[in-house]
Amino acid sequence: MGEQVLKSINLKMPENLHKHLKLQAVVSGKTISNLLIEKIRGWMQESEAELLLHALKNAPIHDEEISQETLDEIEEAKQDKVEHSWSEFEEKLKK
Numbered sequence: 001m002g003e004q005v006l007k008s009i010n011l012k013m014p015e016n017l018h019k020h021l022k023l024q025a026v027v028s029g030k031t032i033s034n035l036l037i038e039k040i041r042g043w044m045q046e047s048e049a050e051l052l053l054h055a056l057k058n059a060p061i062h063d064e065e066i067s068q069e070t071l072d073e074i075e076e077a078k079q080d081k082v083e084h085s086w087s088e089f090e091e092k093l094k095k
Contacts, residue, residue: 021036
């Protein structure tokens with residue numbers, strides 16, 4: 001696999017926020033860039049989960065039967081390693 005292409009972002013922020021960010025980076029032993037990338041990735045994962053929940057809640061309901069192959073795929077997906085438990089996901093679906 002090739003090297004990942006990196007893009008630059010120039011961000012202006014209040015001085016007190018910048019100082020706090022620098023402190024967070026020092027305490028965690030990371031660069032500001034790595035800290036921000038980590039936080040953005042976490043935010044994006046949460047956003048993807050929220051988008052999925054929204055799509056599932058608003059998906060049309062069909063009376064067609066689900067194939068055994070699809071049921072097997074669903075069961076396999078439930079076993080995949082995720083940051084949140086399946087029960088937490090089911091609770092979000094109920095909301």
